[in-house]
Amino acid sequence: MTERSWHHAYLALQLLAIDPVHLGGAVIRMRAQPARDAVLAAYEATVPMRKIPLNITDEQLFGGVDLAATLAAGHVVRGQGLFAEPNGAILPMAERCPPDLAAKLAQLMDQSLIKGLLAIDEGIEAAEAVPDSLFDRIAFCIAPEGRMPADWTVLAQDPSGPKVPNKQAIQQLSELAARFGIASLRAPLFALQAARAHALLYGRAHLTAPDIEIAATLVYPQRATQLPEAEEEQGSDDAAHQEPDQTQNETKERTMLDTDMLIDAVRTLLPAGMIERLGRSKTAHAAKGNGAGRKTRSNRRGRPLPSRPGKLGGGARIDLIGTLRAAAPWQPIRRKTQPGRKELIIRPSDIRVRRYHQHSDRLLIFSVDASGSAAMARLGEAKGAIEMLLADAYASRDHVALISFRGTKADTLLNPTRSLVQTKRQLAGLPGGGGTPLAAGLQSAMQLAAQSQSHGMTPTIIVLTDGRANVALDGTPGRGAATQDATAIAQAIRAQGTDALIIDTGNRPEPALRDLSGTLAGTYIALPRADAARVSAAVGAAVRA
Amino acid sequence: MTPPFPFSAIVGQEDMKLAMILTAIDPGIGGVLVFGDRGTGKSTAVRALAALLPPITAVDGCPVNAATAAECPEWAGIKTDATSQRPTPVVDLPLGVTEDRVVGALDIERALTRGEKTFEPGLLARANRGYLYIDEVNLLEDHIVDLLLDVAQSGENVVEREGLSIRHAARFVLVGSGNPEEGELRPQLLDRFGLSVEVRSPQDVAQRIEVIRRRDAYERRPEQFVNRHANKDAAIREMIVQAREALDDIQSNDEILIDCAELCLALGSDGLRGELTLLRAARALAASEGASAITRAHLRRVAPLALSHRLRRDPLDEAGSATRVSRTVETVLA
Numbered sequence: 001m002t003e004r005s006w007h008h009a010y011l012a013l014q015l016l017a018i019d020p021v022h023l024g025g026a027v028i029r030m031r032a033q034p035a036r037d038a039v040l041a042a043y044e045a046t047v048p049m050r051k052i053p054l055n056i057t058d059e060q061l062f063g064g065v066d067l068a069a070t071l072a073a074g075h076v077v078r079g080q081g082l083f084a085e086p087n088g089a090i091l092p093m094a095e096r097c098p099p100d101l102a103a104k105l106a107q108l109m110d111q112s113l114i115k116g117l118l119a120i121d122e123g124i125e126a127a128e129a130v131p132d133s134l135f136d137r138i139a140f141c142i143a144p145e146g147r148m149p150a151d152w153t154v155l156a157q158d159p160s161g162p163k164v165p166n167k168q169a170i171q172q173l174s175e176l177a178a179r180f181g182i183a184s185l186r187a188p189l190f191a192l193q194a195a196r197a198h199a200l201l202y203g204r205a206h207l208t209a210p211d212i213e214i215a216a217t218l219v220y221p222q223r224a225t226q227l228p229e230a231e232e233e234q235g236s237d238d239a240a241h242q243e244p245d246q247t248q249n250e251t252k253e254r255t256m257l258d259t260d261m262l263i264d265a266v267r268t269l270l271p272a273g274m275i276e277r278l279g280r281s282k283t284a285h286a287a288k289g290n291g292a293g294r295k296t297r298s299n300r301r302g303r304p305l306p307s308r309p310g311k312l313g314g315g316a317r318i319d320l321i322g323t324l325r326a327a328a329p330w331q332p333i334r335r336k337t338q339p340g341r342k343e344l345i346i347r348p349s350d351i352r353v354r355r356y357h358q359h360s361d362r363l364l365i366f367s368v369d370a371s372g373s374a375a376m377a378r379l380g381e382a383k384g385a386i387e388m389l390l391a392d393a394y395a396s397r398d399h400v401a402l403i404s405f406r407g408t409k410a411d412t413l414l415n416p417t418r419s420l421v422q423t424k425r426q427l428a429g430l431p432g433g434g435g436t437p438l439a440a441g442l443q444s445a446m447q448l449a450a451q452s453q454s455h456g457m458t459p460t461i462i463v464l465t466d467g468r469a470n471v472a473l474d475g476t477p478g479r480g481a482a483t484q485d486a487t488a489i490a491q492a493i494r495a496q497g498t499d500a501l502i503i504d505t506g507n508r509p510e511p512a513l514r515d516l517s518g519t520l521a522g523t524y525i526a527l528p529r530a531d532a533a534r535v536s537a538a539v540g541a542a543v544r545a
Numbered sequence: 546m547t548p549p550f551p552f553s554a555i556v557g558q559e560d561m562k563l564a565m566i567l568t569a570i571d572p573g574i575g576g577v578l579v580f581g582d583r584g585t586g587k588s589t590a591v592r593a594l595a596a597l598l599p600p601i602t603a604v605d606g607c608p609v610n611a612a613t614a615a616e617c618p619e620w621a622g623i624k625t626d627a628t629s630q631r632p633t634p635v636v637d638l639p640l641g642v643t644e645d646r647v648v649g650a651l652d653i654e655r656a657l658t659r660g661e662k663t664f665e666p667g668l669l670a671r672a673n674r675g676y677l678y679i680d681e682v683n684l685l686e687d688h689i690v691d692l693l694l695d696v697a698q699s700g701e702n703v704v705e706r707e708g709l710s711i712r713h714a715a716r717f718v719l720v721g722s723g724n725p726e727e728g729e730l731r732p733q734l735l736d737r738f739g740l741s742v743e744v745r746s747p748q749d750v751a752q753r754i755e756v757i758r759r760r761d762a763y764e765r766r767p768e769q770f771v772n773r774h775a776n777k778d779a780a781i782r783e784m785i786v787q788a789r790e791a792l793d794d795i796q797s798n799d800e801i802l803i804d805c806a807e808l809c810l811a812l813g814s815d816g817l818r819g820e821l822t823l824l825r826a827a828r829a830l831a832a833s834e835g836a837s838a839i840t841r842a843h844l845r846r847v848a849p850l851a852l853s854h855r856l857r858r859d860p861l862d863e864a865g866s867a868t869r870v871s872r873t874v875e876t877v878l879a
Contacts, residue, residue, distance in 0.1 A: 022764060058639075058646075099684050100640035107637060107680075110588065112547075132724075133681065136583045170761060174754040183746040184584030188757045189764075325651050329662050421725050 002146030008269075010153050012140040012218050013043045015197040020045070020088065020116030022193040024109060026140040027094065027130050027222075029121040035148045040090075040118065042153060047115045049088040052105070054096060056082075061104060083113040094119035095128040102131035109137050139190035141222035158202040159210035169195060169207050176216055176262055181226030191219040216262050221269040228263050310353040322352035363399045363416050363457045364389065364539065367445040369465035370406035371436040378505055379404060382464050384532025389539065390420045399457065401448055405441030407434035408475035412444060416452055435477060438469035438516075439485035446489060449498045460499040461522075462539055465513065466506035483512065490519040501542050503527050503535060547767040552593035553777035554763070554770070555586055556756045557747050563830075564740040564850050565594045566781070568718045570788045570829040574822060575739025576697070576719030578682070578730075578854060585744045586756075587722040591678050595635035597778050599786055601674055602628050608666040609673040609713045610634060618713040620664050634675030636668050636717075640684055647692060648704050649711070664711050669702045672717040682721030683730050690734055693719070697737050739822045740847075741854035743867060788832035795828045796838035804844055804878060811873050814855035823851040841878050848874045 016023050026043075030036040052061075063081030083089075091097060091105070097119075108114045117138060119130050129135070164172075170192060177188045195215035199207050307319035309326075327350040334345040368382040386400050400423070402414035414426050441463065449459035469482035473489075493500060500522030504513050509526040517524035523542050527534055555562060564577045579587045603610040604617050605627050611617045614626035638647070649667035668677070677693075679685060685693075696702050702715040719738060723730075735741070747753050763770040802824070809819045826847040827839045836843070853866040 058643075099681065103640040103681050103684075107639060132583060166761075167758070170757050171754050174757050175750050178750050178753060183582045185586070185746055185753060185756050185760070186584040188753070189760055192757065192761055193764075328651075419725070 002144070003149045003152070005144040005146070005269075006149055006152040007156070008218060009039060009142040009144045010042055011155070011198075011214065012142055013039070014155070014201055015194050015218070016116055016140065017044050017046065018197040018200055019193055020047070021086075021112050023116070023139040023190060023197065025089075025114070025117030025119065025138045026142050027119045027121050027135065027138055029123065029129075029141060029143040031122050035144070036120070038148065039142065039144070040120075043116075043118065045088045045116060047086060047088045049090050049116075049118070050082045051090045051092065052082070052101075054091075054093055054098065054101060056101070058104075061108075083108050086113050086115045088116045089114045089118070091117060091119045091134075094121045094130045094134070095123035097131050097134065099131055099133070102133045106133045106137055109134075136184050136186055139194055139219055155201075158204075159208075159214075161209035161211075164207045164209055164212060166207065169212055172212060172262070173216060176266070177220065177223075179228035179263065180220055180224040180266065182220065182223045183225070184223070187219060187223050191215045194219055213262055213265050217265050217269050220266045224266070227267065307352040307354050309349065310351065319352040319354045322354075323350050326350040326352055361399055361457045363401060363449075363452045363459040365401045365403065365416075365445045365448050365452075365459055365461045367403045367405065367410070367441040367461060367463045369436055369438070369441065369463075369467070370404040371434050372467065378464060378466070381505075381532045381535055385535035385539065386414075387420060387423060388532060388536040390418065390423060399452075401452075403441060403444045403448065405437050405444070408437055408440070408471055410437060410440040410444040412448065416448070416457070435471040436465065436467050436469055437471035437473075437475070437482070438463075438465065439473045439482060439489050440471070441465075442486060442489040442493065443473065446493045446496065446498070449493070450496060453496075453498075460501065461493065461520075463500070463502045464505060464535070465502070466504065466510070468510060468512045486516060487519055490516055494519065494521050501525065501539065503538060548771045549592045549596045550589050550760075550763055551771050551774035551778050552590070552597045553781055554759050554774045555590055555593065556759060557752050558586060558590065558744055560742045560850060561587070561590055561744055563846075564742050565590060565720075566785065566833065567826050567829040567847070567850075568720075568739065569594060569598055569785050570833055571792055571825055572716070572718050574825045574829065575737065576677075576721065578735070578738040578741040579720070579722040579744055580725050580741065581722075581744035582746045583724065585746045587744065588678075588680060591676065591720050591722075592635065595633050595676055597782055597785075598633040599782055600630040600632050601634075603631055603674070604628050609670045609715070610675070611714070612674075616714065618711070620711050620713075621666075634671055634673070636672040636675065636677050638668055638677055638679045638685075638689075640681055640686075642668070642689060644688065644692065647689060648696075648702055650704075650706065651709060662708065664704070664709055666713070667702075669696055669715040669717075670713055673713070673715050675717055677717045677719050679719070679721045681723050682734075683723040683725070690731065694734060694737055735854045736816065736818060738854065740826060740850040742850060743853075784833060787835075788829065791832045791835070792828065795831050795836070797824060797828060798838065801827070801839045801841075801844065804841065808844070808848060808874065808877050809852070811877050812852055812856055812870060814852055816855075819852055819855045823848060826851045845874055845878060 012026055016026055028036065028039060030039065059079060059081075061081055061083070063079055063084055089105070097105075105114065105117065109117065117134070119134060119138065121128075121130050123129050130138070135141075170188070173188045173191045173195070177191070182188075191212075192215070195207055195211040198211045198214055199205070307322040323346065324344075327344065327346045330347075330350075331345060334347075335341065338345060364386075366382055366386060368379055370379050382402065386402060389398055390400055399416045399418050400414070401412070401416040403410050403412050405411075414423060417423060442461075445461045445463070449461060452459045468479065469486040470479050471477055472481035473485045490500075500517070500520040502513055502517040502520070502522060502524050504510055504524065504526045505528065506526075507528050514524050525538050525542065527538060552562070561577075561579055564579075568574050568577055579590075581587070601610060602612060604612070604614050604623055605625050606621075607617045607623050608621050609618060610631070612628070614623065617623045645667065647667050648669055649665055652661075652663040652665035679693075696715050697717075697719055700714065700716040702713055704711045721730075721738060747756065759770075805820045805823050805827075808823065809817075812819075823844065824839075827843040830843045830847055831837075831839045834843075849867045849870045853870045856866050856869060
């Protein structure tokens, strides 16, 4: 298995070198190590490979006026973009690629100006990955496992097999993609091109069954979102669909066999952990999709305002372009007064400094008590309240997160998000029952709050519970230790400066909770039999007061 | 440069194609918002449509594609009134675009080299009388969205910066695409799009195979493939041109207006833009079919396109907006 993954990696690179335009490129998911250098070295590009730093500017990417050269030369010097000529590209740290750069690269790829993109992905967790807009335009994902075998760059013999007509290849690959739940239609196209490249690699002008199998195993496994249903009557359906002018019966039989063989071939190569994720197939997709978009939103450095005349120093940043713009119109006049000077004459009055208008997003962290008998109802109402808050989240710029605590620990059910669609997917089924580890719930909320604060958001913790803490942080039952822990965490939250709100959903207000809200320096609201609408209204009123 | 994929060769995605053709017939409808999965031919359709549309006549060298010399902005300094044909502009608005690039700014190059204060037009100027295409519109920075909202509404781009005070026409059809899982759009921007379409990758295997087959044929021999579909594309172009002429003569009687209003009331859509768009879209559809008046059938066809993004979102309703619109259409127009 591991050796095979290396041979596949080499094969993918060979195919990419043959047809970089149609195959898009390859994601190389490996940490920095000698083996990765070997993989990169194995790619023999026919065009120069340009490295794209993540902070590349539009001028570098697309070309534009080269300001420095223009100033030096005294006449306009236009810089050529990296991809004025079709070039290959290497994108290091691709898992950190911001969505806007991904969109621009995707644009260049669509115009065939990037001939083969090697996206080097050092992501560790599944969520850290190449942005979807790029991944969708790239045929291969290379993630070889284990030790690099010495003979990994040796190509196998030309795998012989029956010839497959073009039409049949298209049909087979499309069906296969559909059965693995691959929605994007780029995938079967890639597989088809990969099969053709594979045929070319062995100097053949026609496709054979092994070409198709190898292409499918190289392109599909990383994209699969479902396992094909086991023994569907797909085969016989196909036979019925097949046009009667398909001459030989043998061909037909072979095709049907192939489809099952292909499925098995792809299935064995599904990435580790895939099967478990498929169990929660609804969330699997969402977990892949979020990532980058959310981060940039929360990392917003503020909305740029027009720069202003000002003095440098005191933390002010110069707006170089603004300064040059201000100075430029005066140059002919200034030169007349100072004939000796040839360079740009900038006066202090030209200096422009940058200004930003900062506004951070609010993050509402719901920490919901999922213990005891009323758990399901309370979680349901919390979920309803969250969805209602999200429905008008644009106006108020609220992000929402959900933590539930029950039994002995707290779980983060929903990471900070503004997406109603994602929320609905992730909150589909929530478990309930068990003790009340209030301290654990508070602790998780506190950690999330600290994290979001460092991302530039303003967190507020909202605790929904109806009872006293009865499970301590270490998971042992007992009121005393549990209350002590909860109080300690509450003090920490207060020290951290995070706003907090406790909503008591019990039939009778619980004094211990009121005390806790005192420790938190937060608000206490008693809402017996709270429903979604009332909770969302109460939260809205409290946080916007 | 390979020719774009022919519009008539796009398989399925009827709603998307219809919405785009309607805005081509009547740009006043607003824009099209295409939300859905990746790799479903969103960008392909926009580029294909632009190639399909009849060329526009514009003054030579005019940065805003003005039709007559009188409409050319003064700052452009166009002396000629000779006109020439140019293809309908389709301008891509990349995600990380700066405000300067969008609205235009002081031409640094000329300022530095010649000491002249001149305006360098931005993307909005180039998109005038054409299409402004924003891929991943839901990930666009807020301050750019605000800019676009204002310009899309007024049809005029006003630049007040760096001592420049300039305005020029910026009437364009806004086409946005995106994937709702990565973030949603503010209702204010949603409302600015005339029509919205939800695309899914085709679920039918035969259809998928046909897509791959055509795309493959196109990639192997683009010229041949485009030629083969040239006639069909020309037929659509002809239909659009004729529909544009017929547009003013389409009758809309009071009953249809009442239907529009009742539909919007029943759906609780905010503002009156819903009714107006519904009417305009229905009229464009009638024109495209060569009908002389709008009928209920036209309303039925365009209602999901024109209204589904204008509903107050009910977070507790699991059904999609399009389904809700269809349901309401069935009861109101029963």
